[in-house]
Amino acid sequence: MTSIRTYLIVALLSTVALGNFVAAVYGYRSSMIEAEALLDSQLNDAVSLIATMRTVSTPLVDAPSSLMAFQIWSADGKLIQRSANTSDAPITVFEDGYRDENFEGFRWRVLSRFDQQQQRWLLVGERIDIRTQLADKVILHAVMPIVASLPLVALVVWLVVGNGLSLVRKLAQELGGKRADDLSRLTTSNPPVELAPVVDAINDLLRRLQESVLRERRFSADAAHELRTPLSAIKVHIHNLRNEYPDETDALRTLDRDINRLSHLIEQIMLLYRTTPESYQANMQEVDLHALAQSVIGDLYADIDARQQSISLTGSAQTVTGDRDSLIILLSNLILNASKYSAEGASITVHVDRAELGICLSVADTGPGIPLAEISRVFDRFYRVGGDRHSSAADGCGLGLSIVKHIGDLHHANIVIENNADGPGLTVSVIFPADFQSPLIFTRHSAC
Amino acid sequence: MLVNSVIIVLREVLEATLMISVLLAVSRPLQLASRWLAAGLALGLVGAAAYGYFLGPVSNLFDGVGQELVNALLQFGTYAALLLIVFLIARQGSQPYRNSRVLPTAMSTAIALAAAREGSEILVFVTGFLHMDNFMPSVGLGSFAGAAIGCSIGVLFYYFLLAMPVRRTLRIALALLALAAAGMSAQATRLLIQADWISVAGPLWDSSGFIAEDSLPGQLLYALVGYEATPSATEALVYTASIALMALSIFLGFRAAGQVPTRVQ
Numbered sequence: 125m126t127s128i129r130t131y132l133i134v135a136l137l138s139t140v141a142l143g144n145f146v147a148a149v150y151g152y153r154s155s156m157i158e159a160e161a162l163l164d165s166q167l168n169d170a171v172s173l174i175a176t177m178r179t180v181s182t183p184l185v186d187a188p189s190s191l192m193a194f195q196i197w198s199a200d201g202k203l204i205q206r207s208a209n210t211s212d213a214p215i216t217v218f219e220d221g222y223r224d225e226n227f228e229g230f231r232w233r234v235l236s237r238f239d240q241q242q243q244r245w246l247l248v249g250e251r252i253d254i255r256t257q258l259a260d261k262v263i264l265h266a267v268m269p270i271v272a273s274l275p276l277v278a279l280v281v282w283l284v285v286g287n288g289l290s291l292v293r294k295l296a297q298e299l300g301g302k303r304a305d306d307l308s309r310l311t312t313s314n315p316p317v318e319l320a321p322v323v324d325a326i327n328d329l330l331r332r333l334q335e336s337v338l339r340e341r342r343f344s345a346d347a348a349h350e351l352r353t354p355l356s357a358i359k360v361h362i363h364n365l366r367n368e369y370p371d372e373t374d375a376l377r378t379l380d381r382d383i384n385r386l387s388h389l390i391e392q393i394m395l396l397y398r399t400t401p402e403s404y405q406a407n408m409q410e411v412d413l414h415a416l417a418q419s420v421i422g423d424l425y426a427d428i429d430a431r432q433q434s435i436s437l438t439g440s441a442q443t444v445t446g447d448r449d450s451l452i453i454l455l456s457n458l459i460l461n462a463s464k465y466s467a468e469g470a471s472i473t474v475h476v477d478r479a480e481l482g483i484c485l486s487v488a489d490t491g492p493g494i495p496l497a498e499i500s501r502v503f504d505r506f507y508r509v510g511g512d513r514h515s516s517a518a519d520g521c522g523l524g525l526s527i528v529k530h531i532g533d534l535h536h537a538n539i540v541i542e543n544n545a546d547g548p549g550l551t552v553s554v555i556f557p558a559d560f561q562s563p564l565i566f567t568r569h570s571a572c
Numbered sequence: 573m574l575v576n577s578v579i580i581v582l583r584e585v586l587e588a589t590l591m592i593s594v595l596l597a598v599s600r601p602l603q604l605a606s607r608w609l610a611a612g613l614a615l616g617l618v619g620a621a622a623y624g625y626f627l628g629p630v631s632n633l634f635d636g637v638g639q640e641l642v643n644a645l646l647q648f649g650t651y652a653a654l655l656l657i658v659f660l661i662a663r664q665g666s667q668p669y670r671n672s673r674v675l676p677t678a679m680s681t682a683i684a685l686a687a688a689r690e691g692s693e694i695l696v697f698v699t700g701f702l703h704m705d706n707f708m709p710s711v712g713l714g715s716f717a718g719a720a721i722g723c724s725i726g727v728l729f730y731y732f733l734l735a736m737p738v739r740r741t742l743r744i745a746l747a748l749l750a751l752a753a754a755g756m757s758a759q760a761t762r763l764l765i766q767a768d769w770i771s772v773a774g775p776l777w778d779s780s781g782f783i784a785e786d787s788l789p790g791q792l793l794y795a796l797v798g799y800e801a802t803p804s805a806t807e808a809l810v811y812t813a814s815i816a817l818m819a820l821s822i823f824l825g826f827r828a829a830g831q832v833p834t835r836v837q
Binding site: 131134135137138139141142145146148149152153156256257260261263264267268271 | 573574575578706707709710713716717720721723724725727728731788
């Protein structure tokens, strides 16, 4: 993923660095040319100075050695005087002008000039490495601030770009912080010219989305109502038919069962829609999960007892932040699933307790369990283990656990389904975060 | 000394950064993770340090031309890796490159070989001045400036390539890689000439008055297309043959991808 901030900082810094360094190098180069000219003129002055020197009568006398060298030759090619750091050979050709020469193990800048007055050649040299070092030192001091300013420029660019992009970051934070069901307008006030079209487009999209959600809700409510009414009427007609024909036919029994299935399916579809986290209007409050489980078990006890199954509640009182109505649906679905897919006489255990990662609610049965390969699919809508030929022959539409998943997501809870390790049966664990505002991040599937 | 340091370091850095820029720009549409770059650079730096450390013994090999021969070998190695890279890129087009490690490995190899050769030369140059206090400030600053200029040009060139439509980026990248690779092959030939392994007559032409090799444009052209102001006929021949081979590799890549219509009998 590309980052605007990284792009701007890297591209700007590269441009600044390129400009600064090229300027510094060219500045250095032109300063060096100037310095060379200056040093050459100094060399010229040195020659003029030597020209005023009176030469001693003896033909060859060593002058003190220094970083400069000189030789004085007569017009007919006899060495008159030289510095100690030169040999008897001429250090350059007898021709007016500046030249670079090698002698005494160094490279020298040498000026050769013919002294018309005294008819002699004046050859004066200066070590190039010393000249360069001197010029280098002076110019480096001038160039260094350009280079040294780069980290400061980098810091300022970093801060300016960061500040410039802070509005984008704020917008992203506002969008990211919106609840799934919050379709209200963005509150970003006075967005910059570049961001205003984005904010407008998002607000327009939110408005259309909200309208669409409202339309869907109205449709669902209408559809539920429209479907429930004729179903209720059909049920009444079946009841009347039973009265008219006390000897029930197979067709009537099948009709009754199918109508009940259809009615259950519609209720489940409505429930599935209603519990979708994006559209569910949750009323979050402190709920004692243990007490709630006790109440749900009480409501369902007759159905469980009719199948000669036993149910027990263990654990302790634990409070979670949740939506009471949806938690009742979650508990009912889990307990009824456990009852439905377990044989007659099976036992069901509901357990509520504090776990390592939060508050754990588990419903365990002694039924056949689920093959490992199918566990990951049980949350899929309309998915039934073993398909329509489910071994339990129990009626169902494959939506129960999808609804449980929706409600789990609504509560930022994690759901783990495992076959019992110590015998046949299945345990469904729902782990609620201890703090609703800090959703659990599960790095692995962990049951209670 | 500062300008010399800039030129020497810039020459080495620019060649590597421009190749990295082109390969990085290509790896975006191919959706290659940039691990190949990290691996190539790491290997290259280790190689540079090792090569720099053993440069003395290496130089003494083959009657004192060991360094030239090893450098030529590294250049030809980079050329071979680039030959494979352009074929794979041309064959892949702008489709994500998956299920094979050949292209990333070839990219890492090209970067590692280039970085080892160029890094060792920088290392040897800079360490040569370590004990010369008088020169160190200007050599240090010059090297830093050369590296900064080279890296900056590489970064800006990378963004320039990315700013273009993907197909054009790929085609420009292929052309640049072909030219840069041919330049390396010509440089390798020049090294063999220096080592007296190949004998040649004088230079074919001298364009140093037009673009000097040590000027910034000269350095850029050297890194981009292997510019030489005074090439010999052999170098020009090798350069042309290398480009032809690169073009053939690209053509075969396009044909393998079905982008070049084959004649129906």
